[in-house]
Amino acid sequence: MKQVVLIVACVVAFIGMLVLGGISPVEAAQTLFTGSLGSPRAISGSLKETTPLLLAGLGVFFALRAGLFNIGIEGQFLLGGFASALVALAVPGPAGLLLAMVAGIAAGALWALPAGWIRAYRNGHEVITTIMLNSVAVALTDFLVAGPARAANQTGATTATIPTSGRLPALLNSPPWNVSSGLLLGLILCGVMAWWMKRRVAGYELQAVGANPSAAEFAGINVRKVRLNAMLISGAIGGLGGAIQTLAFEGRFYQGFSPGYGFDSLGVALLAGSNALLVVPMSLLFGVLSKGGTSLLILGVPKGLTNLVAGLVILISATIRYRRQAQDA
Amino acid sequence: MRGISKQFGRVQALDNVGLTVESGSIHGVVGENGAGKSTLMKVLYGAYQADSGEVRVNGKAVNIRSSKEAIALGIGMVSQHYGIVPELTLLDNLILGAEPSVVLDKGKIRERASKIAASIGLDYGPEIWDRDASAMSASEAQRLEILKLLWREAKIMILDEPTAMLSPKDGEALFGSLRALTKEGATVLLVTHRLPEIMEYCDRVTVLRGGKWIADVPVSEANPEMLSELIVGRTLTASERPKPIAPTPPVLEVKSLSVARDRGTDAVQKASFELSPGELVGIAGVDGSGQAELFRALLGVTPIREGEMLWHRKAISNEPTEKRIELGWRILPEDRLQEGIISDWSLIENSTLGLHRLPKFSDGGKVRVPERAAFAQKAAEKFGTKHGGLETSIGGLSGGNQQRFVAARMTESGPKLFLAFQPSRGLDIAATEDLYAAMQERCREGAAGLVVSFDLDELMAHCHRVLVMFSGKVVVPAADADRDTLGRLMVGGEA
Numbered sequence: 001m002k003q004v005v006l007i008v009a010c011v012v013a014f015i016g017m018l019v020l021g022g023i024s025p026v027e028a029a030q031t032l033f034t035g036s037l038g039s040p041r042a043i044s045g046s047l048k049e050t051t052p053l054l055l056a057g058l059g060v061f062f063a064l065r066a067g068l069f070n071i072g073i074e075g076q077f078l079l080g081g082f083a084s085a086l087v088a089l090a091v092p093g094p095a096g097l098l099l100a101m102v103a104g105i106a107a108g109a110l111w112a113l114p115a116g117w118i119r120a121y122r123n124g125h126e127v128i129t130t131i132m133l134n135s136v137a138v139a140l141t142d143f144l145v146a147g148p149a150r151a152a153n154q155t156g157a158t159t160a161t162i163p164t165s166g167r168l169p170a171l172l173n174s175p176p177w178n179v180s181s182g183l184l185l186g187l188i189l190c191g192v193m194a195w196w197m198k199r200r201v202a203g204y205e206l207q208a209v210g211a212n213p214s215a216a217e218f219a220g221i222n223v224r225k226v227r228l229n230a231m232l233i234s235g236a237i238g239g240l241g242g243a244i245q246t247l248a249f250e251g252r253f254y255q256g257f258s259p260g261y262g263f264d265s266l267g268v269a270l271l272a273g274s275n276a277l278l279v280v281p282m283s284l285l286f287g288v289l290s291k292g293g294t295s296l297l298i299l300g301v302p303k304g305l306t307n308l309v310a311g312l313v314i315l316i317s318a319t320i321r322y323r324r325q326a327q328d329a
Numbered sequence: 330m331r332g333i334s335k336q337f338g339r340v341q342a343l344d345n346v347g348l349t350v351e352s353g354s355i356h357g358v359v360g361e362n363g364a365g366k367s368t369l370m371k372v373l374y375g376a377y378q379a380d381s382g383e384v385r386v387n388g389k390a391v392n393i394r395s396s397k398e399a400i401a402l403g404i405g406m407v408s409q410h411y412g413i414v415p416e417l418t419l420l421d422n423l424i425l426g427a428e429p430s431v432v433l434d435k436g437k438i439r440e441r442a443s444k445i446a447a448s449i450g451l452d453y454g455p456e457i458w459d460r461d462a463s464a465m466s467a468s469e470a471q472r473l474e475i476l477k478l479l480w481r482e483a484k485i486m487i488l489d490e491p492t493a494m495l496s497p498k499d500g501e502a503l504f505g506s507l508r509a510l511t512k513e514g515a516t517v518l519l520v521t522h523r524l525p526e527i528m529e530y531c532d533r534v535t536v537l538r539g540g541k542w543i544a545d546v547p548v549s550e551a552n553p554e555m556l557s558e559l560i561v562g563r564t565l566t567a568s569e570r571p572k573p574i575a576p577t578p579p580v581l582e583v584k585s586l587s588v589a590r591d592r593g594t595d596a597v598q599k600a601s602f603e604l605s606p607g608e609l610v611g612i613a614g615v616d617g618s619g620q621a622e623l624f625r626a627l628l629g630v631t632p633i634r635e636g637e638m639l640w641h642r643k644a645i646s647n648e649p650t651e652k653r654i655e656l657g658w659r660i661l662p663e664d665r666l667q668e669g670i671i672s673d674w675s676l677i678e679n680s681t682l683g684l685h686r687l688p689k690f691s692d693g694g695k696v697r698v699p700e701r702a703a704f705a706q707k708a709a710e711k712f713g714t715k716h717g718g719l720e721t722s723i724g725g726l727s728g729g730n731q732q733r734f735v736a737a738r739m740t741e742s743g744p745k746l747f748l749a750f751q752p753s754r755g756l757d758i759a760a761t762e763d764l765y766a767a768m769q770e771r772c773r774e775g776a777a778g779l780v781v782s783f784d785l786d787e788l789m790a791h792c793h794r795v796l797v798m799f800s801g802k803v804v805v806p807a808a809d810a811d812r813d814t815l816g817r818l819m820v821g822g823e824a
Contacts, residue, residue: 201694208671215669217650218660222649
């Protein structure tokens, strides 16, 4: 029910923005559709946009189930993407690919560690710390890729390009179709997470902490440890998302590597609510909007529109959440 | 009130109920949980709208749609949860929401406030009015709630279980105040579980059962046996008080245990006592004497400042809560919603909260789904939890039904030691008897039990012996101490 309200609000908001911008909604809808789902190429593009949203969304979702709002997913995504690029460039071939993925995961977890530790042991709010860490992550990767990590022959702030042998292979590559195996990894991860939440004692404990930390304490659950771990794993998944972005799509790391995937994924996770499997359709929705949004550029619609929609989703879902709390009180 | 009916979903909470209250009287309303007492009061107070029926106040038909309209008609309710802002002074709390003017003349307000306090026999000078509300005890908070209603010129006052948190002495003082009020023309509606209060202080009593009107009798013509039969609808056999059991080597030893508070004096001060296997021991005392902190420390949720605990002669103070649960310790926490359940979760998921790591419910980290469902079924059946399916969220159940379920989680999961805080909270007489019978059964099997209650009679009726907590200290009276002795200890007196 809550999800339906949110999705309707999401679509209405999107159309509303277009109308506000003085664009015919019918024409916009047509362009949006053609650009995102109208051809094999468009669908492939939408799935490409969906992949980082799915992974980052799963990261945010995981922390959210533990009662933590990991706004820092953008920073973890950036660090993961950056670290995996460095490793993939240093170690060639499939071994390098594997190491690069591990490096991305580790970098994401590391970037979430301060926020997790401060939340668990110093009770500092993760929203504040992760916003700060995002700023640091953007500045840090911008600096590194402009300086020490810049490719020798490049004028722009970018690393060298990873050779094809060190990249994630495509799942389906027969033009105009092109689907990366990164998407498959995301889908598998999603299935595993849904199962883990329902069937593993650790998943039960994680969600108990998220739903009622004091009851969790009475149930003998180590709330601090669960919070720290949840943040680390959330960051690790964000880092994996960044690594897949590098290894499957970009082939390098550069300034402006993420157009705000981390931010959009907050909307994805909030829309998914309590069901991990819903992260898939929600990230698809945002992926389609994002890809279709690119086509709307022709009509003069700026690319940042999906960010606006994600922001609205966050606002609306917060309203619903706090209204319920107000009623409970 | 005539022919009042109210339905919630498929549940008929009130079915054609009538209630006539004479002005200037104290009128009792009694019934089991779910009998409809609170719902009826909420209709009168404007919190609920009746589906049918009419309400007349002083002979005039009225339609009360909100508590604001109720107060305008002179009807006010003192709820079980006090609506007091701790950061404000008593005086500010008194007038909050009913300020006489935009610019406050504190002198004048204080004068009127003191006059109102005097009408219920309280001598409140300026120094009391300027205290922070956070420094108030439960009974003071309750009196302030009554004063708030008087400030709003309420003529009809509804009190829902007003003595639940009070010591016997404070309870008597409260009824003294209420008596004084009725002499001045106020009317009191008293919702209570406690028959002695009805017998001693009420003029008339209305009995409800299952949402239906059962009887309305003058108290002068009633007796407790007759009332409890009307309430339950069957004859109750009072259980006999268990005799203290012969001392055996203790299973739990608590030695000069102190628990710190955020600030100020220790919440628990050098508590020392022992439990023998098979013993059901009560802890009497008024609310806030340190019982909650003692339980939290025993379970390991709150750290202890000094002292130690031994379980089977082994120190356990440094073991985490998880380990204590593994050893067979179970708790029925003080605050069910905050500490005992997860409202959004199903009964099945809640059934193993705290037990989820036991081998019975966890197969090397994998949830044993069928065992969990079977246990939830058993726990729901034990005390007759009424629910709309084990898959539905526990938050949708009434407080009494949640309590039945959580209590069964404690008694039916093989406890070696159980800590029950106010186990009868929200339970009717029959369910309370069932729960104590189950706890006694566990004790006969060798478990030890510790029960906190603010109701001394309840403890004396069911426990082998009764300890007393007062102001953070645990007093261990003689095993055969009588009611008067225990009552004195509860308020800091000498044995």
